[in-house]
Amino acid sequence: MITLRPEGTAGVVRAYVENGDYNRLSLCKFFYSGPMFRAEKPQRGRLRQFNQLGAEIFGSEDPYYDYEIISIVDSIAKSVGIENYSLLLNSIGCRECRVVYTDKLKDYYKERFEKLCDDCKKRLDTNPLRLLDCKKENCRTLRDGAPVISEHICGGCGDHFSKVKGYLDKSGIKYKLDNYLVRGLDYYTRTTFEFTADNLGSQNAFAGGGRYDYLVEQFDGKPTPGVGFAAGIERMFLITENNKFEESGVDAYIIHTGGETLSRAVDLSLELRKSGISVDLDPETKGFKAQFKKAERERASFFIIIGDDELSEGKAAVKNQKTGEQQKVSFDEVALFLAGEMQK
Numbered sequence: 001m002i003t004l005r006p007e008g009t010a011g012v013v014r015a016y017v018e019n020g021d022y023n024r025l026s027l028c029k030f031f032y033s034g035p036m037f038r039a040e041k042p043q044r045g046r047l048r049q050f051n052q053l054g055a056e057i058f059g060s061e062d063p064y065y066d067y068e069i070i071s072i073v074d075s076i077a078k079s080v081g082i083e084n085y086s087l088l089l090n091s092i093g094c095r096e097c098r099v100v101y102t103d104k105l106k107d108y109y110k111e112r113f114e115k116l117c118d119d120c121k122k123r124l125d126t127n128p129l130r131l132l133d134c135k136k137e138n139c140r141t142l143r144d145g146a147p148v149i150s151e152h153i154c155g156g157c158g159d160h161f162s163k164v165k166g167y168l169d170k171s172g173i174k175y176k177l178d179n180y181l182v183r184g185l186d187y188y189t190r191t192t193f194e195f196t197a198d199n200l201g202s203q204n205a206f207a208g209g210g211r212y213d214y215l216v217e218q219f220d221g222k223p224t225p226g227v228g229f230a231a232g233i234e235r236m237f238l239i240t241e242n243n244k245f246e247e248s249g250v251d252a253y254i255i256h257t258g259g260e261t262l263s264r265a266v267d268l269s270l271e272l273r274k275s276g277i278s279v280d281l282d283p284e285t286k287g288f289k290a291q292f293k294k295a296e297r298e299r300a301s302f303f304i305i306i307g308d309d310e311l312s313e314g315k316a317a318v319k320n321q322k323t324g325e326q327q328k329v330s331f332d333e334v335a336l337f338l339a340g341e342m343q344k
Protein backbone atom coordinates (compact mmCIF):
# COMPACT_ATOMS: atom_id res chain seq x y z
CA MET A 1 0.00 0.00 0.00
CA ILE A 2 1.22 3.48 -0.71
CA THR A 3 -0.25 6.75 0.37
CA LEU A 4 -0.03 9.86 -1.79
CA ARG A 5 0.06 13.04 0.24
CA PRO A 6 -2.77 15.49 -0.53
CA GLU A 7 -0.96 18.47 1.05
CA GLY A 8 2.19 19.38 2.94
CA THR A 9 1.09 20.69 6.32
CA ALA A 10 0.33 17.37 8.02
CA GLY A 11 3.67 15.93 6.89
CA VAL A 12 5.59 18.94 8.19
CA VAL A 13 3.76 18.64 11.52
CA ARG A 14 4.62 14.93 11.71
CA ALA A 15 8.29 15.62 10.96
CA TYR A 16 8.30 18.38 13.59
CA VAL A 17 6.85 16.06 16.20
CA GLU A 18 9.04 13.07 15.31
CA ASN A 19 12.19 15.16 15.53
CA GLY A 20 11.14 16.85 18.76
CA ASP A 21 11.91 20.23 17.24
CA TYR A 22 9.97 22.00 20.00
CA ASN A 23 12.67 20.88 22.45
CA ARG A 24 15.30 22.62 20.40
CA LEU A 25 13.80 25.91 19.33
CA SER A 26 10.83 27.81 20.66
CA LEU A 27 9.88 29.00 17.19
CA CYS A 28 10.39 27.04 13.98
CA LYS A 29 9.86 28.17 10.41
CA PHE A 30 9.73 25.67 7.55
CA PHE A 31 9.14 25.81 3.82
CA TYR A 32 8.54 23.09 1.25
CA SER A 33 7.57 22.47 -2.34
CA GLY A 34 6.64 19.36 -4.24
CA PRO A 35 3.94 17.27 -5.87
CA MET A 36 0.63 16.68 -4.06
CA PHE A 37 -2.17 14.29 -5.03
CA ARG A 38 -5.92 14.53 -4.67
CA ALA A 39 -8.66 12.26 -6.02
CA GLU A 40 -10.44 15.13 -7.75
CA LYS A 41 -12.52 15.27 -10.87
CA PRO A 42 -9.99 16.99 -13.13
CA GLN A 43 -10.88 20.32 -14.72
CA ARG A 44 -9.05 23.54 -15.60
CA GLY A 45 -6.89 24.39 -12.57
CA ARG A 46 -7.97 21.29 -10.68
CA LEU A 47 -5.52 18.42 -11.13
CA ARG A 48 -5.01 15.05 -9.56
CA GLN A 49 -1.29 15.71 -9.32
CA PHE A 50 -0.18 19.28 -8.79
CA ASN A 51 2.66 21.15 -7.14
CA GLN A 52 2.51 23.29 -4.05
CA LEU A 53 4.98 25.51 -2.31
CA GLY A 54 4.28 26.39 1.26
CA ALA A 55 5.56 27.57 4.61
CA GLU A 56 4.64 26.79 8.19
CA ILE A 57 5.50 28.53 11.46
CA PHE A 58 5.29 26.58 14.73
CA GLY A 59 5.50 27.81 18.26
CA SER A 60 3.58 31.06 18.58
CA GLU A 61 -0.02 32.15 18.52
CA ASP A 62 0.98 35.76 18.09
CA PRO A 63 -1.12 37.41 15.34
CA TYR A 64 2.10 38.82 13.89
CA TYR A 65 2.87 35.38 12.43
CA ASP A 66 -0.55 35.13 10.74
CA TYR A 67 0.34 38.43 9.12
CA GLU A 68 3.85 37.27 8.25
CA ILE A 69 2.50 34.19 6.45
CA ILE A 70 -0.09 36.25 4.56
CA SER A 71 2.51 38.84 3.61
CA ILE A 72 4.76 36.11 2.14
CA VAL A 73 1.95 35.03 -0.20
CA ASP A 74 1.28 38.66 -1.08
CA SER A 75 4.90 39.19 -2.08
CA ILE A 76 5.03 35.91 -4.02
CA ALA A 77 1.91 36.98 -5.95
CA LYS A 78 3.52 40.32 -6.79
CA SER A 79 6.87 38.85 -7.71
CA VAL A 80 5.43 36.29 -10.14
CA GLY A 81 3.34 38.98 -11.85
CA ILE A 82 -0.17 38.20 -10.58
CA GLU A 83 -1.95 41.51 -10.91
CA ASN A 84 -5.62 41.29 -10.03
CA TYR A 85 -6.03 39.24 -6.93
CA SER A 86 -8.04 39.35 -3.73
CA LEU A 87 -7.26 38.24 -0.22
CA LEU A 88 -10.26 36.73 1.55
CA LEU A 89 -10.00 36.65 5.33
CA ASN A 90 -11.96 35.12 8.18
CA SER A 91 -11.59 33.89 11.74
CA ILE A 92 -13.27 30.64 12.64
CA GLY A 93 -12.53 30.86 16.38
CA CYS A 94 -10.95 28.44 18.82
CA ARG A 95 -12.27 25.17 20.24
CA GLU A 96 -14.20 26.97 22.96
CA CYS A 97 -16.15 29.49 20.92
CA ARG A 98 -16.51 27.20 17.94
CA VAL A 99 -18.59 24.72 19.96
CA VAL A 100 -21.17 27.38 20.72
CA TYR A 101 -21.26 28.46 17.10
CA THR A 102 -21.40 24.98 15.57
CA ASP A 103 -24.29 24.05 17.89
CA LYS A 104 -26.23 27.02 16.54
CA LEU A 105 -25.24 26.08 13.00
CA LYS A 106 -26.37 22.50 13.49
CA ASP A 107 -29.73 23.64 14.88
CA TYR A 108 -30.20 25.91 11.89
CA TYR A 109 -29.38 23.20 9.33
CA LYS A 110 -31.24 20.41 11.13
CA GLU A 111 -34.44 22.36 10.61
CA ARG A 112 -33.63 22.43 6.89
CA PHE A 113 -32.10 18.95 6.64
CA GLU A 114 -34.12 17.73 3.66
CA LYS A 115 -32.94 20.62 1.50
CA LEU A 116 -29.23 19.79 2.00
CA CYS A 117 -27.14 17.90 -0.57
CA ASP A 118 -26.05 14.34 0.31
CA ASP A 119 -22.51 15.39 1.23
CA CYS A 120 -23.75 18.10 3.57
CA LYS A 121 -26.21 15.72 5.21
CA LYS A 122 -23.20 13.59 6.15
CA ARG A 123 -21.04 16.55 7.14
CA LEU A 124 -23.68 17.98 9.47
CA ASP A 125 -22.52 15.67 12.25
CA THR A 126 -18.84 15.32 11.41
CA ASN A 127 -17.93 18.91 10.50
CA PRO A 128 -20.86 21.33 10.31
CA LEU A 129 -18.59 24.28 9.43
CA ARG A 130 -17.93 22.71 6.04
CA LEU A 131 -21.61 23.23 5.13
CA LEU A 132 -20.76 26.91 4.70
CA ASP A 133 -18.21 25.93 2.09
CA CYS A 134 -20.54 23.83 -0.12
CA LYS A 135 -20.74 24.99 -3.72
CA LYS A 136 -24.14 23.35 -4.52
CA GLU A 137 -26.81 25.88 -5.29
CA ASN A 138 -29.37 24.75 -2.70
CA CYS A 139 -26.79 24.75 0.06
CA ARG A 140 -25.56 28.18 -1.06
CA THR A 141 -29.11 29.58 -0.77
CA LEU A 142 -29.60 28.05 2.68
CA ARG A 143 -26.31 29.54 3.80
CA ASP A 144 -27.62 33.09 3.42
CA GLY A 145 -29.82 32.71 6.49
CA ALA A 146 -27.29 30.76 8.61
CA PRO A 147 -25.75 32.26 11.77
CA VAL A 148 -22.44 33.99 11.00
CA ILE A 149 -19.24 33.08 12.77
CA SER A 150 -17.90 36.60 13.27
CA GLU A 151 -20.81 37.28 15.64
CA HIS A 152 -19.95 34.25 17.75
CA ILE A 153 -16.17 34.21 18.26
CA CYS A 154 -14.94 34.77 21.84
CA GLY A 155 -13.10 37.85 23.15
CA GLY A 156 -9.67 36.24 22.78
CA CYS A 157 -10.30 35.21 19.17
CA GLY A 158 -11.86 38.60 18.37
CA ASP A 159 -8.80 40.37 19.76
CA HIS A 160 -6.45 38.07 17.83
CA PHE A 161 -8.35 38.71 14.60
CA SER A 162 -8.33 42.50 15.13
CA LYS A 163 -4.55 42.40 15.53
CA VAL A 164 -4.10 40.35 12.33
CA LYS A 165 -6.21 42.94 10.49
CA GLY A 166 -4.23 45.73 12.17
CA TYR A 167 -0.93 44.38 10.83
CA LEU A 168 -2.42 44.00 7.34
CA ASP A 169 -3.84 47.53 7.42
CA LYS A 170 -0.51 48.93 8.53
CA SER A 171 1.35 47.21 5.72
CA GLY A 172 -1.21 48.21 3.10
CA ILE A 173 -2.27 44.64 2.22
CA LYS A 174 -5.94 44.84 1.26
CA TYR A 175 -8.39 42.10 2.24
CA LYS A 176 -12.08 41.27 2.05
CA LEU A 177 -13.77 39.74 5.08
CA ASP A 178 -15.57 36.53 4.17
CA ASN A 179 -17.72 34.95 6.90
CA TYR A 180 -18.01 31.75 4.93
CA LEU A 181 -14.32 31.08 4.43
CA VAL A 182 -13.94 27.91 6.51
CA ARG A 183 -11.55 26.18 4.05
CA GLY A 184 -11.63 22.59 2.85
CA LEU A 185 -9.30 21.11 5.46
CA ASP A 186 -10.48 20.33 8.97
CA TYR A 187 -7.57 21.46 11.11
CA TYR A 188 -8.01 25.24 11.09
CA THR A 189 -8.55 27.52 14.09
CA ARG A 190 -8.84 31.31 14.18
CA THR A 191 -7.42 32.91 11.01
CA THR A 192 -8.28 31.42 7.62
CA PHE A 193 -7.41 33.06 4.32
CA GLU A 194 -7.40 32.50 0.60
CA PHE A 195 -5.86 34.40 -2.31
CA THR A 196 -8.06 34.36 -5.39
CA ALA A 197 -7.43 35.61 -8.91
CA ASP A 198 -10.05 37.10 -11.20
CA ASN A 199 -9.01 35.19 -14.32
CA LEU A 200 -8.97 31.65 -12.95
CA GLY A 201 -12.64 30.68 -13.39
CA SER A 202 -14.26 28.53 -10.73
CA GLN A 203 -11.00 27.15 -9.29
CA ASN A 204 -9.92 30.66 -8.47
CA ALA A 205 -7.79 30.20 -5.33
CA PHE A 206 -4.09 30.21 -6.02
CA ALA A 207 -3.06 30.04 -2.37
CA GLY A 208 -4.64 29.44 0.98
CA GLY A 209 -3.87 28.76 4.57
CA GLY A 210 -4.47 29.71 8.14
CA ARG A 211 -3.85 28.91 11.76
CA TYR A 212 -4.03 25.41 13.23
CA ASP A 213 -3.32 25.63 16.94
CA TYR A 214 -4.26 22.03 17.82
CA LEU A 215 -2.75 20.03 14.98
CA VAL A 216 0.63 19.37 16.63
CA GLU A 217 -1.05 17.91 19.71
CA GLN A 218 -3.29 15.78 17.48
CA PHE A 219 -0.04 14.22 16.23
CA ASP A 220 0.92 13.54 19.86
CA GLY A 221 3.28 16.49 20.02
CA LYS A 222 3.54 19.00 22.83
CA PRO A 223 0.67 21.53 22.37
CA THR A 224 2.16 23.98 19.85
CA PRO A 225 0.30 26.58 17.80
CA GLY A 226 0.95 26.78 14.05
CA VAL A 227 0.14 28.90 11.03
CA GLY A 228 0.98 28.47 7.36
CA PHE A 229 0.08 28.66 3.71
CA ALA A 230 0.39 26.70 0.49
CA ALA A 231 0.28 28.07 -3.05
CA GLY A 232 -0.62 26.09 -6.17
CA ILE A 233 2.14 26.39 -8.74
CA GLU A 234 0.06 25.27 -11.77
CA ARG A 235 -2.66 27.77 -10.84
CA MET A 236 -0.10 30.55 -10.67
CA PHE A 237 1.09 29.49 -14.13
CA LEU A 238 -2.48 29.64 -15.43
CA ILE A 239 -3.00 33.14 -14.04
CA THR A 240 0.19 34.48 -15.56
CA GLU A 241 0.26 32.52 -18.83
CA ASN A 242 -0.59 35.58 -20.91
CA ASN A 243 1.72 37.94 -19.06
CA LYS A 244 4.47 39.46 -21.12
CA PHE A 245 7.68 38.97 -19.24
CA GLU A 246 10.65 41.08 -20.11
CA GLU A 247 13.44 38.77 -21.20
CA SER A 248 16.16 39.46 -18.75
CA GLY A 249 19.85 38.89 -19.26
CA VAL A 250 22.82 38.77 -16.97
CA ASP A 251 22.88 41.33 -14.13
CA ALA A 252 26.34 42.69 -14.86
CA TYR A 253 29.00 42.40 -17.57
CA ILE A 254 32.55 43.37 -16.72
CA ILE A 255 34.60 45.03 -19.44
CA HIS A 256 38.40 45.18 -19.05
CA THR A 257 41.56 45.84 -21.06
CA GLY A 258 43.47 42.66 -20.21
CA GLY A 259 46.46 42.17 -17.87
CA GLU A 260 45.95 43.71 -14.42
CA THR A 261 42.46 44.95 -15.29
CA LEU A 262 41.40 41.41 -16.24
CA SER A 263 42.73 40.12 -12.94
CA ARG A 264 40.70 42.82 -11.10
CA ALA A 265 37.66 41.93 -13.20
CA VAL A 266 37.95 38.24 -12.25
CA ASP A 267 38.20 39.13 -8.53
CA LEU A 268 35.19 41.38 -8.82
CA SER A 269 33.17 38.74 -10.66
CA LEU A 270 33.76 36.27 -7.80
CA GLU A 271 32.71 38.85 -5.26
CA LEU A 272 29.54 39.76 -7.15
CA ARG A 273 28.55 36.13 -7.70
CA LYS A 274 28.95 35.50 -3.98
CA SER A 275 26.39 38.26 -3.43
CA GLY A 276 23.94 36.56 -5.78
CA ILE A 277 24.57 38.90 -8.71
CA SER A 278 24.97 37.14 -12.07
CA VAL A 279 28.08 38.27 -13.92
CA ASP A 280 29.80 37.59 -17.17
CA LEU A 281 33.09 38.69 -18.70
CA ASP A 282 35.25 37.66 -21.64
CA PRO A 283 38.88 36.87 -20.65
CA GLU A 284 40.07 36.63 -24.26
CA THR A 285 38.98 39.95 -25.71
CA LYS A 286 40.74 43.18 -24.80
CA GLY A 287 39.06 45.65 -27.10
CA PHE A 288 36.30 47.77 -25.54
CA LYS A 289 34.12 47.83 -28.63
CA ALA A 290 33.81 44.05 -28.98
CA GLN A 291 33.13 43.65 -25.25
CA PHE A 292 30.44 46.35 -25.29
CA LYS A 293 28.76 44.45 -28.11
CA LYS A 294 28.88 41.21 -26.15
CA ALA A 295 27.48 42.92 -23.05
CA GLU A 296 24.61 44.27 -25.16
CA ARG A 297 23.97 40.87 -26.71
CA GLU A 298 23.74 39.38 -23.21
CA ARG A 299 21.28 42.14 -22.25
CA ALA A 300 23.34 42.99 -19.16
CA SER A 301 21.56 45.40 -16.83
CA PHE A 302 24.86 46.97 -15.75
CA PHE A 303 28.12 47.43 -17.61
CA ILE A 304 31.13 47.55 -15.30
CA ILE A 305 34.17 49.07 -16.95
CA ILE A 306 37.69 48.58 -15.60
CA GLY A 307 40.39 50.31 -17.65
CA ASP A 308 43.85 51.48 -16.53
CA ASP A 309 42.43 54.76 -15.11
CA GLU A 310 39.83 52.89 -13.08
CA LEU A 311 42.47 50.48 -11.80
CA SER A 312 44.71 53.29 -10.52
CA GLU A 313 41.73 55.12 -8.97
CA GLY A 314 40.48 51.94 -7.22
CA LYS A 315 37.05 52.54 -8.71
CA ALA A 316 35.03 50.86 -11.46
CA ALA A 317 32.81 52.78 -13.86
CA VAL A 318 29.31 51.34 -13.49
CA LYS A 319 26.73 52.10 -16.15
CA ASN A 320 23.05 51.42 -15.58
CA GLN A 321 21.77 50.37 -19.00
CA LYS A 322 18.17 51.22 -18.18
CA THR A 323 18.74 54.82 -17.09
CA GLY A 324 21.96 55.44 -19.00
CA GLU A 325 23.56 56.84 -15.84
CA GLN A 326 27.21 56.10 -15.23
CA GLN A 327 29.21 56.59 -12.07
CA LYS A 328 32.45 55.56 -10.41
CA VAL A 329 32.14 53.13 -7.51
CA SER A 330 34.96 51.81 -5.27
CA PHE A 331 35.73 48.19 -6.12
CA ASP A 332 34.76 46.96 -2.67
CA GLU A 333 31.40 48.76 -2.86
CA VAL A 334 30.26 47.56 -6.29
CA ALA A 335 28.28 44.57 -4.91
CA LEU A 336 26.41 46.74 -2.42
CA PHE A 337 25.82 49.45 -5.03
CA LEU A 338 24.40 46.98 -7.57
CA ALA A 339 22.21 45.28 -4.96
CA GLY A 340 20.71 48.69 -4.14
CA GLU A 341 20.21 49.63 -7.79
CA MET A 342 18.59 46.26 -8.58
CA GLN A 343 16.00 46.85 -5.84
CA LYS A 344 14.78 50.02 -7.58
Ligand code: HAM
Pocket residue numbers: 006007008009038040045046047048049050051052054055056184185205206207208209210211227228229230231232233234235
Ligand atom coordinates in the same frame (compact mmCIF):
# COMPACT_ATOMS: atom_id res chain seq x y z
P1 HAM B 1 -5.33 24.12 -0.04
O1 HAM B 1 -6.18 25.35 -0.12
O2 HAM B 1 -6.03 22.81 -0.07
O3 HAM B 1 -4.46 24.29 1.27
O4 HAM B 1 -4.28 24.16 -1.21
C1 HAM B 1 -3.44 25.28 -1.42
C2 HAM B 1 -3.38 25.61 -2.89
O5 HAM B 1 -2.99 24.46 -3.65
C3 HAM B 1 -4.73 26.01 -3.49
O6 HAM B 1 -4.99 27.38 -3.26
C4 HAM B 1 -4.49 25.73 -4.97
O7 HAM B 1 -3.79 26.79 -5.56
C5 HAM B 1 -3.59 24.51 -4.94
N1 HAM B 1 -4.41 23.31 -5.18
C6 HAM B 1 -5.16 22.63 -4.28
N2 HAM B 1 -5.77 21.59 -4.87
C7 HAM B 1 -5.42 21.61 -6.18
C8 HAM B 1 -5.71 20.79 -7.33
N3 HAM B 1 -6.48 19.72 -7.23
N4 HAM B 1 -5.16 21.13 -8.53
C9 HAM B 1 -4.34 22.22 -8.62
N5 HAM B 1 -4.02 23.01 -7.59
C10 HAM B 1 -4.56 22.72 -6.38
C11 HAM B 1 -3.54 23.38 1.69
O8 HAM B 1 -3.13 22.46 1.03
C12 HAM B 1 -3.01 23.66 3.07
N6 HAM B 1 -1.98 22.66 3.38
C13 HAM B 1 -2.46 25.05 3.18
C14 HAM B 1 -1.91 25.35 4.51
C15 HAM B 1 -0.60 25.36 4.86
N7 HAM B 1 -2.61 25.67 5.58
C16 HAM B 1 -1.79 25.86 6.60
N8 HAM B 1 -0.58 25.66 6.19
